Amino acid sequence: MWSRLSLFVRTMFRIALLGLICALAASMARGRGLGPDALWLGLSLLGMAAAALSPLWAWLWGRRGRRESLEARKSAERARLLAEADRHRAALTRNLARAVKRNDYGAVTSDKTPEALEEFFASVKLDFALIDRAEASALVSGRLSARKKEPRRPSFDPEALPGDGHAFEAWVAEALSGFGWKAQTTPGSGDQGLDVIARRNGKTLGVQCKLYKSPIGNKAVQEAHAGKAFHGVDAAAVMSNAAFTPSARALAEATGVKLFSPHDIPELYEKTFGARRRSA
Numbered sequence: 001m002w003s004r005l006s007l008f009v010r011t012m013f014r015i016a017l018l019g020l021i022c023a024l025a026a027s028m029a030r031g032r033g034l035g036p037d038a039l040w041l042g043l044s045l046l047g048m049a050a051a052a053l054s055p056l057w058a059w060l061w062g063r064r065g066r067r068e069s070l071e072a073r074k075s076a077e078r079a080r081l082l083a084e085a086d087r088h089r090a091a092l093t094r095n096l097a098r099a100v101k102r103n104d105y106g107a108v109t110s111d112k113t114p115e116a117l118e119e120f121f122a123s124v125k126l127d128f129a130l131i132d133r134a135e136a137s138a139l140v141s142g143r144l145s146a147r148k149k150e151p152r153r154p155s156f157d158p159e160a161l162p163g164d165g166h167a168f169e170a171w172v173a174e175a176l177s178g179f180g181w182k183a184q185t186t187p188g189s190g191d192q193g194l195d196v197i198a199r200r201n202g203k204t205l206g207v208q209c210k211l212y213k214s215p216i217g218n219k220a221v222q223e224a225h226a227g228k229a230f231h232g233v234d235a236a237a238v239m240s241n242a243a244f245t246p247s248a249r250a251l252a253e254a255t256g257v258k259l260f261s262p263h264d265i266p267e268l269y270e271k272t273f274g275a276r277r278r279s280a
Helices: 002-031 037-052 054-087 089-099 113-123 133-148 165-177 218-231 246-255 262-273
Strands: 100-102 108-111 182-185 196-200 203-210 235-240 258-260
Touching (some): 054 089, 054 133, 089 133, 089 262, 113 133, 165 182, 165 203, 203 262, 218 235, 218 246, 235 262, 246 258, 258 262
Antiparallel strands (some): 100 108, 182 196, 196 203
């Protein structure tokens, strides 16, 4: 408020001063007969008019500046939203897919896409004073659609999951191998909490695989944590097509166990070890 008032007063003063100087200079030139009398009279009147109307000119100038500033802030917020959509693309795509429920005949029985988007907007602290929900939803949907059309490994589809748990373990190992890992499943009778051991760039990751329909609880996190110590891997993770319960997420945060979905596989190394390095 005060900064705007201060800017308005300064602008008004400068315009008024410029107008008075112009009027004074024109009057002096007219008095000395340095040119056409009508010209200097006109310039003098113009300067006086500018000084008299300086509050109006200052208000118009400030309004233009505020409009340009607002548009710049809107553009910056749009760019930030798209960057957040890219950064959280795997989780966002997964949650939007889970928001739509279909029956055995393919008909949509429940669509909670608005709620899923609202959770994302709240998480990235979107400023709705700059972008309304309709525009934000369109921007995110458009960015995800564009990213989905980008070239990717033709052999990998995070939605094409097998039908049972053992097949899912093999599917995870094969998918990781396609992204630069040396991955293999562990023997079923002695896995000690880890179903897949994967190596890349000198780092080892142990993965417990859960193909479930209901949310994954604490037990999977506990087993993965125990498996990390038993197998001596650098990091342990639980990978599931299902969501994780809040308690499982809290336990994972405390133990350092990573929680992933198949959508995370292309960037699993970066998300696990926090650095982008060339595959071994």
